[in-house]
Amino acid sequence: MSDTLLRNTTLDVATSSVRDVNRALKAADDGSFQVLNSGGAHALACGLDAPVDVTIKGHAGYYCAGMNKHASVTIEGNASTGLAENMMSGTVRVKGNVSQSAGATAHGGLLVIEGDASARCGISLKGAEIVVGGSVGHMSAFMAQAGALVVCGDAGEALGDSIYEARLYVRGSVASLGADCIEKEMRDEHREQLADLLSRAGIDANVADFKRYGSARQLYNFKIDNAY
Amino acid sequence: MCGIVGLFLKNKALEPDLGRLTALMLHEMCDRGPDSAGFAIYGGGDDRAKLVLLSKSGETDWAAMKDQLIAELSAEMEFETLHDHAIIRTNADGRAVRGWIIDNAPDVTVLSLGKNIEVFKGVGDPDRVAKDFGLAERTGTHAIAHTRMATESAITTAGSHPFSTGADTCLVHNGSLSNHNNLREMLMTHGEQFQTENDSEVAAAYLAWRMSEGDTLNQALESALRDLDGFYTFAIGTENGFAVLRDPIACKPAVIAETDDWVAMASEFRAIAPLPGVENAKIYEPEPAKIYSWSHAVKGQAA
Numbered sequence: 001m002s003d004t005l006l007r008n009t010t011l012d013v014a015t016s017s018v019r020d021v022n023r024a025l026k027a028a029d030d031g032s033f034q035v036l037n038s039g040g041a042h043a044l045a046c047g048l049d050a051p052v053d054v055t056i057k058g059h060a061g062y063y064c065a066g067m068n069k070h071a072s073v074t075i076e077g078n079a080s081t082g083l084a085e086n087m088m089s090g091t092v093r094v095k096g097n098v099s100q101s102a103g104a105t106a107h108g109g110l111l112v113i114e115g116d117a118s119a120r121c122g123i124s125l126k127g128a129e130i131v132v133g134g135s136v137g138h139m140s141a142f143m144a145q146a147g148a149l150v151v152c153g154d155a156g157e158a159l160g161d162s163i164y165e166a167r168l169y170v171r172g173s174v175a176s177l178g179a180d181c182i183e184k185e186m187r188d189e190h191r192e193q194l195a196d197l198l199s200r201a202g203i204d205a206n207v208a209d210f211k212r213y214g215s216a217r218q219l220y221n222f223k224i225d226n227a228y
Numbered sequence: 229m230c231g232i233v234g235l236f237l238k239n240k241a242l243e244p245d246l247g248r249l250t251a252l253m254l255h256e257m258c259d260r261g262p263d264s265a266g267f268a269i270y271g272g273g274d275d276r277a278k279l280v281l282l283s284k285s286g287e288t289d290w291a292a293m294k295d296q297l298i299a300e301l302s303a304e305m306e307f308e309t310l311h312d313h314a315i316i317r318t319n320a321d322g323r324a325v326r327g328w329i330i331d332n333a334p335d336v337t338v339l340s341l342g343k344n345i346e347v348f349k350g351v352g353d354p355d356r357v358a359k360d361f362g363l364a365e366r367t368g369t370h371a372i373a374h375t376r377m378a379t380e381s382a383i384t385t386a387g388s389h390p391f392s393t394g395a396d397t398c399l400v401h402n403g404s405l406s407n408h409n410n411l412r413e414m415l416m417t418h419g420e421q422f423q424t425e426n427d428s429e430v431a432a433a434y435l436a437w438r439m440s441e442g443d444t445l446n447q448a449l450e451s452a453l454r455d456l457d458g459f460y461t462f463a464i465g466t467e468n469g470f471a472v473l474r475d476p477i478a479c480k481p482a483v484i485a486e487t488d489d490w491v492a493m494a495s496e497f498r499a500i501a502p503l504p505g506v507e508n509a510k511i512y513e514p515e516p517a518k519i520y521s522w523s524h525a526v527k528g529q530a531a
Binding site: 040041059061062078081096097099100116119137138156157 | 481483497499501512513
């Protein structure tokens, strides 16, 4: 496939391999692309490194938009395991639901999930911002180190287990908090951050309805009382 | 890896399409499990016991086996063959037939037993297995299928899923069990007969054993959560029911979609995407250690 694609190009997974589609996306410095017949294929729009705009017109499989840098990727369907894992910058938006480990180890950028995310959303988060319109599954923000996770619905078991410094905002119920994760005071700086995140995500929600959770900072050093 | 799909119809009007829809779902899971595949279809039957048999060598003399069974069990036997499989319909006790075959016919594996269920398996491309056994043309109320990427035991037809040891009960598994050897020994003391070294067969036998002791499917699954150690996403079929269970860590993928017409379960959403009305389905991932089950009303019994 040519590496001199024009703007507003349509790429079709039904007629090109995923490898060819990704090669075409990576060859572009800018422009808009539509990916058709995604059919849940794995590793779509991975490793992008330029401010391109990619819309996947369907469902995405594992590791979609992984390692994203600068690009804006929209999935007009559901996405499977490992969406936007290790994202560095840019924006990834999913209109539907996502499977486990969305935004795993992501360092930067904004991940917006308009539906629900399942288990381990934001596991080992390293600085990215994640906004979930629906609910998140168990062990979300496990060992999160930096960044923010906003949950407009409910959170599953063991939210923020072994968390370091990420900020978690949840509007609904929390099934249980993980080890060393506690509810924290909402100060003005947190209200400002949350309002900004909701605004950038395009989600209409009242900041006053959210609670903040974060690290009790009791796991930084080995403590025998924490052993099971 | 491994790929799992299950389809449980609520709308009777879709029953003629069960096999076609299951084949579409299975096709999407081919690359999750390219080494072998199988499916269980609940297509109904009559009052006779129905057994599906596999010839491991592909050279079993079915006619001779039929004569032997008639002589040994003094019962009527109707044999139908399909590739390396044979389907028996008999007025004998199905468990007795299964036991006799396991004890006396080492070249034959009993793939399923019941009044409703039929299990077919093969090594190689899952789409070809589906084609060989006419999945797309089959009708029924619910079906479960599996594409296998072997980890715990050899790639053989007998070692392919679904596993079925009890009447009209079957199981497919994505994951691996760590205490299957102990469980197998325990179950053998309760009279369960095993035909492979596969860990998933142990899970199937465990559920069959619990239900033979009087447990409902949900009670058997509650016990399974306590007794099975390892990673699993299971899809389970019974004569009238369908269930999904994930282990408490829930690393192995699963997605459920439900409409007024059907319940579908698969390893990945792309296997559900081809189903009619999916755009209006309620789609969710089953939570860890939570039992999801559905059943058709049985005559004289509440749903």
